[in-house]
Amino acid sequence: MARKRRVLPPDERKREILTAATEVFSAKGYRVASVNDILEAAGIARGTFYHYFDSKKEAFLELIEFYFSEFELVLEDCHDRLVAALDEGANVFDAWKDYALGVFRFHSENPKLTLLIYREAMSLDEHFSFRVDELADLGTTWIARDLDEMVGRGLIKTCDTSLIATIITGATVFLTLEYIVRRGTDDLETLATELAMNQVKALAPIELFLQPEGGV
Amino acid sequence: MARKRRVLPPDERKREILTAATEVFSAKGYRVASVNDILEAAGIARGTFYHYFDSKKEAFLELIEFYFSEFELVLEDCHDRLVAALDEGANVFDAWKDYALGVFRFHSENPKLTLLIYREAMSLDEHFSFRVDELADLGTTWIARDLDEMVGRGLIKTCDTSLIATIITGATVFLTLEYIVRRGTDDLETLATELAMNQVKALAPIELFLQPEGGV
Amino acid sequence: MARKRRVLPPDERKREILTAATEVFSAKGYRVASVNDILEAAGIARGTFYHYFDSKKEAFLELIEFYFSEFELVLEDCHDRLVAALDEGANVFDAWKDYALGVFRFHSENPKLTLLIYREAMSLDEHFSFRVDELADLGTTWIARDLDEMVGRGLIKTCDTSLIATIITGATVFLTLEYIVRRGTDDLETLATELAMNQVKALAPIELFLQPEGGV
Amino acid sequence: MARKRRVLPPDERKREILTAATEVFSAKGYRVASVNDILEAAGIARGTFYHYFDSKKEAFLELIEFYFSEFELVLEDCHDRLVAALDEGANVFDAWKDYALGVFRFHSENPKLTLLIYREAMSLDEHFSFRVDELADLGTTWIARDLDEMVGRGLIKTCDTSLIATIITGATVFLTLEYIVRRGTDDLETLATELAMNQVKALAPIELFLQPEGGV
DNA sequence: GATGAATGAGTTTTCATTCAT
DNA sequence: AATGAATGAAAACTCATTCAT
Numbered sequence: 094m095a096r097k098r099r100v101l102p103p104d105e106r107k108r109e110i111l112t113a114a115t116e117v118f119s120a121k122g123y124r125v126a127s128v129n130d131i132l133e134a135a136g137i138a139r140g141t142f143y144h145y146f147d148s149k150k151e152a153f154l155e156l157i158e159f160y161f162s163e164f165e166l167v168l169e170d171c172h173d174r175l176v177a178a179l180d181e182g183a184n185v186f187d188a189w190k191d192y193a194l195g196v197f198r199f200h201s202e203n204p205k206l207t208l209l210i211y212r213e214a215m216s217l218d219e220h221f222s223f224r225v226d227e228l229a230d231l232g233t234t235w236i237a238r239d240l241d242e243m244v245g246r247g248l249i250k251t252c253d254t255s256l257i258a259t260i261i262t263g264a265t266v267f268l269t270l271e272y273i274v275r276r277g278t279d280d281l282e283t284l285a286t287e288l289a290m291n292q293v294k295a296l297a298p299i300e301l302f303l304q305p306e307g308g309v
Numbered sequence: 310m311a312r313k314r315r316v317l318p319p320d321e322r323k324r325e326i327l328t329a330a331t332e333v334f335s336a337k338g339y340r341v342a343s344v345n346d347i348l349e350a351a352g353i354a355r356g357t358f359y360h361y362f363d364s365k366k367e368a369f370l371e372l373i374e375f376y377f378s379e380f381e382l383v384l385e386d387c388h389d390r391l392v393a394a395l396d397e398g399a400n401v402f403d404a405w406k407d408y409a410l411g412v413f414r415f416h417s418e419n420p421k422l423t424l425l426i427y428r429e430a431m432s433l434d435e436h437f438s439f440r441v442d443e444l445a446d447l448g449t450t451w452i453a454r455d456l457d458e459m460v461g462r463g464l465i466k467t468c469d470t471s472l473i474a475t476i477i478t479g480a481t482v483f484l485t486l487e488y489i490v491r492r493g494t495d496d497l498e499t500l501a502t503e504l505a506m507n508q509v510k511a512l513a514p515i516e517l518f519l520q521p522e523g524g525v
Numbered sequence: 526m527a528r529k530r531r532v533l534p535p536d537e538r539k540r541e542i543l544t545a546a547t548e549v550f551s552a553k554g555y556r557v558a559s560v561n562d563i564l565e566a567a568g569i570a571r572g573t574f575y576h577y578f579d580s581k582k583e584a585f586l587e588l589i590e591f592y593f594s595e596f597e598l599v600l601e602d603c604h605d606r607l608v609a610a611l612d613e614g615a616n617v618f619d620a621w622k623d624y625a626l627g628v629f630r631f632h633s634e635n636p637k638l639t640l641l642i643y644r645e646a647m648s649l650d651e652h653f654s655f656r657v658d659e660l661a662d663l664g665t666t667w668i669a670r671d672l673d674e675m676v677g678r679g680l681i682k683t684c685d686t687s688l689i690a691t692i693i694t695g696a697t698v699f700l701t702l703e704y705i706v707r708r709g710t711d712d713l714e715t716l717a718t719e720l721a722m723n724q725v726k727a728l729a730p731i732e733l734f735l736q737p738e739g740g741v
Numbered sequence: 742m743a744r745k746r747r748v749l750p751p752d753e754r755k756r757e758i759l760t761a762a763t764e765v766f767s768a769k770g771y772r773v774a775s776v777n778d779i780l781e782a783a784g785i786a787r788g789t790f791y792h793y794f795d796s797k798k799e800a801f802l803e804l805i806e807f808y809f810s811e812f813e814l815v816l817e818d819c820h821d822r823l824v825a826a827l828d829e830g831a832n833v834f835d836a837w838k839d840y841a842l843g844v845f846r847f848h849s850e851n852p853k854l855t856l857l858i859y860r861e862a863m864s865l866d867e868h869f870s871f872r873v874d875e876l877a878d879l880g881t882t883w884i885a886r887d888l889d890e891m892v893g894r895g896l897i898k899t900c901d902t903s904l905i906a907t908i909i910t911g912a913t914v915f916l917t918l919e920y921i922v923r924r925g926t927d928d929l930e931t932l933a934t935e936l937a938m939n940q941v942k943a944l945a946p947i948e949l950f951l952q953p954e955g956g957v
Numbered sequence: 958g959a960t961g962a963a964t965g966a967g968t969t970t971t972c973a974t975t976c977a978t
Numbered sequence: 979a980a981t982g983a984a985t986g987a988a989a990a991c992t993c994a995t996t997c998a999t
Contacts, residue, residue: 103958124340128994138960140997149994233487256484256503263483264476271449271475287472295511314984316977322983344969354985359970361983538979556772560973570981572976581973644863665919688935691919692912699911700904703881719904727943746963748998754962775989786964791991793962964996975985 107145110135111159114152119209123153153213160210161228164199168235171195175239185248190289192239193265196232197281200269208274211266232265233258240296249296261292315352323361326351327375330368335425339369369429376426377444380415384451387411391455401464406505408455409481412448413497416485424490427482448478456512465512477508539577542567543591546584551641555585585645592642593660596631600667603627607671617680622721624671625697628664629713632701640706643698664694672728681728693724747784755793758783759807762800767857771801801861808858809876812847816883819843823887833896838937840887841913844880845929848917856922859914880910888944897944909940 113135117126128149132142146152171192178188200207214228237258243249268288272278317325329351333342344365348358362368387408394404416423430444453474459465484504488494545567549558560581564574578584603624610620632639646660669690675681700720704710749757761783765774776797780790794800819840826836848855862876885906891897916936920926 106958122340124338127992139962139995140960141958143995144958144960147995253503256488256500257507259483259487260480260504260507263479263481265479266483267475267479268472272472284472287469288476291473291476291511292507294513295507297510314976316983319983343967345967355970355987356972356985357983359972360985363970365969554772556770559971571974571983572981573979575974576979576981579974646863685935688916688920688932689939691915692936692939695911695913695915696908697911699907699914703907704904716904719901720908723905723908723940723943726945727939729942746997748962751962776991777989787966787991788964788993789962791993792964795991797990960999962996962998964994966992966994968992969990971987971989973985973987975983977983978981 103145106137106141110137110142110145111152111156115156115205115209118153118156119205119212123213156206156209157213160203160206161231163203164231167195167199168232172235172239176242179243179246179248185243186289186293189293190285193285193288194281196265197269197273197284201273201279201281204274204277207269211270232262236261247298249293250298252296257292257296261288264288264291319361322353322357326353326358326361327368327372331372331421331425334369334372335421335428339429372422372425373429376419376422377447379419380447383411383415384447388451388455392458395459395462395464401459402505402509405509406501409501409504410497412481413485413489413500417489417495417497420490420493423485427486448481449474452477459512463514465509466514468512473508473512477504480504480507538569538573542569542574542577543584543588547588547637547641550585550588551637551644555645588638588641589645592635592638593663595635596663599627599631600664604667604671608674611675611678611680617675618721618725621725622717625717625720626713628697629701629705629716633705633711633713636706636709639701643702664697665690668693679730681725682730684728689724689728693720696720696723751793754785754789758785758790758793759800759804763804763853763857766801766804767853767860771861804854804857805861808851808854809879811851812879815843815847816880820883820887824890827891827894827896833891834937834941837941838933841933841936842929844913845917845921845932849921849927849929852922852925855917859918880913881906884909895946897941898946900944905940905944909936912936912939 110131114131117130117134120126121130128139128142131149131152132139135142142152146155174195175188175192178191179185210228233255237254240249240252240254240257244251244254265288268284272284273281278284326347330347333346333350336342337346344355344358347365347368348355351358358368362371390411391404391408394407395401426444449471453470456465456468456470456473460467460470481504484500488500489497494500542563546563549562549566552558553562560571560574563581563584564571567574574584578587606627607620607624610623611617642660665687669686672681672684672686672689676683676686697720700716704716705713710716758779762779765778765782768774769778776787776790779797779800780787783790790800794803822843823836823840826839827833858876881903885902888897888900888902888905892899892902913936916932920932921929926932
C-alpha cells in the first residue's frame with residue numbers, strides 16, 4: 094500500500110530531513126511546527142522520521158548542536174585572526190571589522206538556522222533552556238575575552254568589558270536579524286564597517302572630545 | 310473537594326488573573342503555558358477564566374496590548390524630555406542618559422512582562438506576528454527619529470540613523486534582558502550611563518581622534 | 526452593582542421568560558439554545574431565570590406541557606363539533622374541513638411554539654422522548670377515533686383507520702409547517718378545504734370510479 | 742489498559758466508523774451524541790476518529806450527503822419507471838404504487854439513517870439548515886413534477902400540485918417513520934398500496950361521486 | 958529501511974448550575 | 979426578588995509517538 098519507497102543512503106536521507114526541519118522550524122517555531130509539517134516538507138512518511146530521530150525534540154536539538162559547534166568554530170577563528178592582526182600591528186578598526194565580518198558571514202550563510210536559533214533562544218522553552226543559556230553567553234563570553242585582550246594592549250579604554258560585550262552582542266544580533274535575515278542584504282561589508290566603527294569610536298582610549306558642559 | 314468560592318469585584322479579579330497569566334506566560338511561553346497553569350496560579354476555576362476572557366489567546370493579547378500602550382507612552386515621554394533638554398542646551402550625554410533611563414525604568418518595573426514580550430516577539434508565533442513586527446519597529450522608529458533630530462541640530466554626526474537605531478535597540482534590549490530581567494539589577498543609573506556614553510562617543514561629530522590609517 | 530432591578534409580579538415575569546424561551550428555542554432548538562440566549566432575549570439576569578425555573582429543561586417542559594394541554598383541548602373541541610355536525614346530518618366534507626380548520630387555526634396562532642414542538646418532537650432527545658411519543662400519537666389517536674366514528678356511520682369506507690390516521694397526521698403536519706409556519710400564510714380556509722377534499726375523496730365509500738384495467 | 746491495535750484497510754475502517762456513527766447519531770441525535778459515544782460504538786481510539794474525519798460535524802455531513810445522493814438516485818429511478826409505466830398505458834394506481842414502493846424500500850434498507858436524517862432535518866440545527874431546506878424540498882419537488890406530468894396526461898385532475906405534493910410527502914414521511922422505522926414492518930407492499938390507493942382516489946379526474954351540497 | 962494506520966494523554970473550550978451579595 | 983461572579987463536569991480536538999505490515 095506504500096505510496097512510494099524512495100530508498101536513500103541513510104546520511105543523505107537524514108540530511109534531507111534536517112533541511113526540511115530547519116525550514117519548518119524557522120518558519121513556525123519549534124512548538125507550532127508539527128512533525129506533520131516536517132513530513133510534508135521532507136516528503137517522507139511518519140515512520141521514516143522516527144526511524145532517524147527518536148523524537149521531534151531530538152531533531153531540533155541536532156540543529157541547535159550543529160549551529161553551536163559551527164558558530165563556536167567561527168568565533169574561534171575570528172578570535173585567532175583578531176589576535177594575529179593585532180600582533181602584526183593592524184589598527185583596531187580593521188581587526189574589529191574583520192571580526193564582525195566573520196560573524197555576519199556565518200549567519201548570512203545560514204539565515205534559516207539563524208532565525209530558528211534566535212527565536213528559540215529567546216523563547217526559553219523549558220526543555221532547551223540549558224542550551225539556550227549557553228547561547229546567550231557564547232557570543233558575549235568570546236567578545237568579552239577579546240575586549241579584555243584589547244584593553245590589555247591599551248588599544249581600547251578600560252571598561253566593564255562584560256557589559257560592553259552585552260551591548261555588542263545585542264547590536265550584532267539585531268543587525269543580523271534585521272538586515273541579514275529579514276531584509277536579506279548581501280552587503281555584509283557595510284554592516285561590519287558600521288558596527289566596527291561604532292564600537293571602535295565608543296571605546297577609543299582618548300577622551301578629549303567630550304566637554305563636560307555644553308554640546309559635545 | 311470543591312474550592313472555596315472567592316467572590317471579588319470584576320476588575321480586581323481580572324487583574325489577579327492577568328498577573329497570574331503574566332507569571333505563567335513569562336515562565337513557560339505562550340504555547341507551553343496551559344490555561345490550567347493560569348488557573349492554578351490564579352487560584353480560580355476553569356469557568357472563571359473564561360468568564361473574563363474568551364480564550365487563552367485573548368488574555369495573552371491583553372497583556373501584549375498593555376505593554377505596547379504603556380511602552381509607547383514611555384517612549385513619547387522620553388522623546389519629549391529629550392527635545393526639551395536639548396532645547397535648554399543640555400549636553401547630549403545627559404539627555405541621552407535620561408532617555409535610556411526612562412526605557413530601563415519601565416522595563417525594570419515590569420520585568421516579567423518584559424521577558425514575556427521579548428520572548429514571544431522573537432518567537433513570531435503566527436498569531437501574534439502582526440504585533441511583533443510593530444514591536445521590532447517601535448523602538449527603532451522612535452530612536453531613529455530622535456537621532457535625526459540630533460543630527461539636525463549638529464549634535465551628532467551624519468549617519469545612517471536607521472542602522473544606528475537598530476544597533477541601539479539591540480544593545481538596549483540585550484542590556485535589559487541580561488541585567489534587568491535576568492540578573493535583576495537595580496542600578497539602572499550605571500546601565501544608562503554606560504549605554505549613553507557608548508553611543509555618545511560613537512556618534513560624536515568630531516572625528517579628530519581616529520586616524521584613518523595606523524593605530525587608534 | 527446590579528444594573529437594573531425591574532421588580533415585576535411573579536406571574537408576569539414568568540410569562541415574559543417563557544415567551545423569550547419560546548422565541549429562542551424555536552429559533553435554535555433546545556440543545557443549541559443556551560440559557561444565555563434566553564437571558565438576553567428576556568433581558569434578565571442569570572439568577573432570575575433560576576429563580577423561576579429549576580433548570581433549562583424545566584422551562585422547556587413547561588412550554589411542551591402548555592402546547593399539549595392546549596392542543597388536546599383543540600382536538601377535543603374539534604371532535605365534539607365533528608360529532609355534532611354529523612349528528613345534524615352535515616356532509617362529511619364540511620365536517621372534516623371544520624375539523625382541519627380548528628387544527629390549523631391553533632397552530633397559526635402559535636407558530637413559534639408549533640415549530641419548536643415539531644422540531645423537538647422529531648429530535649427525540651432522550652430526555653423528552655416520553656412526551657414526544659405521546660405527541661406523535663396524540664393527533665393520530667384522535668383522528669383514528671373520529672375515522673372509526675365515521676366508518677361506523679357508513680360515511681366513509683371501511684379501512685385501516687390507524688394507518689389512514691397516520692397519513693392524515695403526516696399531511697396535516699407538513700401542511701402546517703410548510704404553509705403556516707414557513708410561508709406564514711393566513712389563508713387557512715384553502716388549506717383546510719384542500720386537505721378535507723383530498724381525504725374525503727380518498728375515503729369515499731363509493732368505489733365506482735376506479736376501473737381495474739386502464740386509466741383511472 | 743491499552744486497547745488491542747486493530748489495523749484495517751482505510752476504507753473498511755472508515756465504513757466501520759460511519760456505521761457506528763449512524764447508530765449513535767440516530768439513537769441520540771447529532772447534538773447529544775458525543776464523539777466518545779462513537780468511539781465506543783466503533784471500538785476505536787480518539788485519534789483514529791480524527792484520522793478519518795476532521796470533526797464530528799464532518800462525519801455527520803458525510804452521512805447526510807450519502808443519504809441525499811442515494812435518495813436522489815432512488816427518486817430519479819422511481820420517476821423514470823413511473824413515466825415508462827404511464828407510456829406503456831399502465832394504470833395510475835399501479836404506477837404510483839410502484840413509485841411509493843421504491844421510496845419505502847430505500848428507507849426500509851436504511852432505517853437508522855432515515856431516522857437520523859428526519860430528526861436532524863426537523864431540528865434545523867444552524868449548521869445543517871442549508872442541507873435541510875433541500876431535504877424538505879427534495880421529495881416535494883420530485884413529486885410535484887410527477888403530478889404535473891400526470892395532470893398533463895389527464896390521468897389526474899388539475900390541482901395545486903405543489904400543495905398536494907406537500908400532503909403526499911407528509912403522508913409518506915409519517916408512514917415511513919411510524920411503520921418502517923418505528924414498528925420495523927416488512928410489509929412494504931401494503932403500505933405502498935394504501936398510500937397509492939389513497940391518493941389515486943383523491944386525485945381521480947372524475948368528480949361524479951361528490952356532490953357539492955349534501956352528504957357524500 | 959519505509960510506510961501510514963492507530964493510539965491516547967493532554968489541551969482548549971462550553972455552558973448549565975450554584976450561591977454570596 | 980434579583981443579580982452576576984464563580985464553579986467544574988463534560989465535550990471537542992491536537993499531535994507526538996508507536997507498531998503491524
